[in-house]
Amino acid sequence: MKFLLKAINRFNDMKIRKKLMLIYIIVVLIPILVVGFYLTEGMRSMVIEKSIDEACTNNDRIQYRLNEIIKIANDVSDRMYFDEKLNKIVTTQYTSAADVVKVYNEYPIFDEFLRYYKEIASIRFYVENHTMLDNSQFTKVTEDTRKSYWYTRALANDGRIEWMYKTDEITGTDYLSLIRLVKDINRNRIGVLVININEDRLRALIKDEPFESIIAINEGKVVMSQNNKLRGTSIDFLSLEELKSRKEHYIVEKNYNGEESSIIMNSFSPEKASANCFQIVMIMPIANVTSKTTQISIRGISIMLVNLVLSIILITIFSKWFSERIILLRKEMHKVVTGEFNIEESIEGKDEIGELYEDLNKMMQSIKQLIHEVYEEKIQKEQLKNRQREAQFKMLASQINPHFLYNTLETIRMKAFVKGDHETAKIVKMLGKIMRRNLEVGDKPISLDSEVELVKNYLEIQRMRFGEKINYTINVDCDISNYFILPLLLQPIVENAFVHGLENKQGSGNIDLNIRAEKDNFIITVKDDGLGISPEKLEYLNKCLEDFTIGGKKSIGISNVNQRIKLYYGEEYGIKIRSRINEGTEVILILPKSKEVQGYAQSIDS
Structure with a gap:
């Protein structure tokens, strides 16, 4: 306690200039160094968190847009499932190829769907009716088709929708496809519908994303990726059980391609196909995210050190100028104490010292004008009454x-x-x-x-x-x-x-x-x-x-x-x-x- 009182007394005895320098070192210099290093690390963490939040938002946006594409395919499949005209075309036994061609020409539904919905690349309808002709829309089921995994799954699902990543038999291109068995009103099988999704529309979902993005299905099979080499492969770092148990994003820290990365994953089951599971994955390399932050931190520390040196120089100059103004104010106030009212009109600056000096000057002016104010007020009242009498005279006249x-x-x-x-x-x-x-x-x-x-x-x-x-x-x-x-x-x-x-x-x-x-x-x-x-x-x-x-x-x-x-x-x-x-x-x-x-x-x- 005695030491504190002694320190306070010693501080009070110091000149203002030395007080300012001491306060600057304690209050400014040391805290700036501590806060500077703290903010550097905090900014790095904040950038990573912000990037993860942005990735989560983008992940949700991709999911929403992918769901819109899935809904379009679901709607098309429902409309074709209950299309009586399609049912009649597929179940009719034709006697000539001309009859088949005529029926095809009179049924433009496939072409209309492809024209209206750019999200759909192609529509295939696989039929058991061997009197029909193969074209880009109607295809007769072959033995190879019957043995294929996707066809057997369609039959097993008994009319339920299932999504797969499969190769189109006609073009040889891999597509994300909706597969569904179609039945007539008597629950008899009439064919298997395959709707292939336009890969350009899927690519458009992720091409502008700042981080590597992947769309996968079922057991982690890649449907679309910014890296085309990953398409058709399976992602080994996906934990599907963990994904399904979470309602929000699943974020893990992993080493991906030799870089420390944050992997943001999300999964959802599409409407009318609860057996399927889509995954949307974003891979965010930590080094890429924090590279600019590191550069900014280095530049910030350098600027901070330069500013500290400059600030020391400036505080030295300022304290000297401040001290001189205080001395000048003290001298002028001493004149007033001795009864001399003729002081300097102003002092440099408009800060508290300048305002104090201005108030001192105004007080001197007020004392000088105190007597004059009484007479001036009477003169103003007389002028007001004269103007009033003139107005009254004009009014009466x-x-x-x-x-x-x-x-x-x-x-x-x-x-x-x-x-x-x-x-x-x-x-x-x-x-x-x-x-x-x-x-x-x-x-x-x-x-x-x-x-x-x-x-x-x-x-x-x-x-x-x-x-x-x-x-x-x-x-x-x-x-x-x-x-x-x-x-x-x-x-x-x-x-x-x-x-x-x-x-x-x-x-x-x-x-x-x-x-x-x-x-x-x-x-x-x-x-x-x-x-x-x-x-x-x-x-x-x-x-x-x-x-x-x-x-x-x-x-x-x-x-x-x-x-x-x-x-x-x-x-x-x-x-x-x-x-x-x-x-x-x-x-x-x-x-x-x-x-x-x-x-x-x-x-x-x-």
């Missing part, structure tokens, strides 16, 4: 449109002249509401209900003026009672839709006002199907919404409304405009839900 009042009064006169007093009273009442609102509007929020009522009165007056030319709808999809907004936010938007969108449009037009709630906001949409806005003017309007200074002193419409919204509610709220020429315009207002009735000017002052 634009509330009464003489042209609108003139046309409204003229409409009242015409209506009073043509129609009765009820309609005149109605339009005068609505006009009175609008004029009273414009004259009494202040700086406090008003209920959203009353703002919608104002818009409705305005639209109803315009409809009385223009008749069926103007149609409107007001849809409120949420509860707006007890909610408040700034005054005269909606009416200028609706007026713009009418004046700029519908007034000069040929035919009738529509204005739709929709209000819906979305989380904590109201989404208010004013849409018309009028003349629309050209892309150039729409771009200019959007710029005015983003920058209040572009519109100038005359900007009292949508830009004015957008400015008031942002000043009062915040930058995340405001107006969006969408429009297409001759299709219409859509103006979207995003406002927060608010139930507080507080002074507009008072909120700015606070």
Whole structure:
């Protein structure tokens, strides 16, 4: 314990540069050497395991594709087994060769199977009917045929399928063959069917495999191999009993052709031929698999040694540079302690030392600017209030449109002249509401209900003026009672839709006002199907919404409304405009839900 405390104290007394060198040796240098040799051996084992896994996967793929070929042959044999026409051809006693040839020409099933299934090389049907003629498909059974092993096995199996590796009597070629006795409906023998599998299709199963691959049958007789010399021979290292007892791959380590190899084997019994056993074998030489790993390991160790030498040089340079920066930081902090605030603006690097020095510099700047911040904040508040007063002035100046009042009064006169007093009273009442609102509007929020009522009165007056030319709808999809907004936010938007969108449009037009709630906001949409806005003017309007200074002193419409919204509610709220020429315009207002009735000017002052 005393030794440990002594070592800690001694370490604490060391200069930072020496500490870094010692830590590097203990934490980096020694572990890298140990881990390097450990990883080299681990990588070798991992490569071998990965190669075995890949071989197992390929083994399964070969088995699956071989099974597909076997299923095709099984299907063909079943179809021929139950073919009544084939039964009749084979059992008929013919009186002339012409009759036989005619029957052959009228039975194209063999050729069709060969044409449709490229997996099949040939089909032979061995018959006892000696009135038939031999050809590439029908063959009369001879004494040699009766004595052959495959023929006797077919008779013994009594209609069951069996797979063999045999020589075709006609071509002399060795094939993997399906052999089956065919009977009629009365269970009488009519012949033996032999379906030979195309060896090119079998070769295609294994030709692209990275390891030597073998397909064997029954007692290990090689049906197909990448090494053609093995075809027809028996594999002596197969343990069939061991293979049959395992559901997964059987992997053994053996010496094959003088090389240490991992042999991956798998066996399966094909469908409808449980007496047969197919084996798929892959031979993976260990030396070939690990050759690249060994080369990489040698190169890796060499690179590691070079890197260690370079790292020692670099850590020496770095520790010197690091120590100098620490010394510089200590000197500058000492200046601050003595009351000198004029320190160097920055230090090299943006690491923790650089960030610490930057924080020190910012702290000095904060102290200097502490007094100025109070005055700057007051100045900003005054500027905000001035902009607000200017917006309010523009709003009040634009509330009464003489042209609108003139046309409204003229409409009242015409209506009073043509129609009765009820309609005149109605339009005068609505006009009175609008004029009273414009004259009494202040700086406090008003209920959203009353703002919608104002818009409705305005639209109803315009409809009385223009008749069926103007149609409107007001849809409120949420509860707006007890909610408040700034005054005269909606009416200028609706007026713009009418004046700029519908007034000069040929035919009738529509204005739709929709209000819906979305989380904590109201989404208010004013849409018309009028003349629309050209892309150039729409771009200019959007710029005015983003920058209040572009519109100038005359900007009292949508830009004015957008400015008031942002000043009062915040930058995340405001107006969006969408429009297409001759299709219409859509103006979207995003406002927060608010139930507080507080002074507009008072909120700015606070």
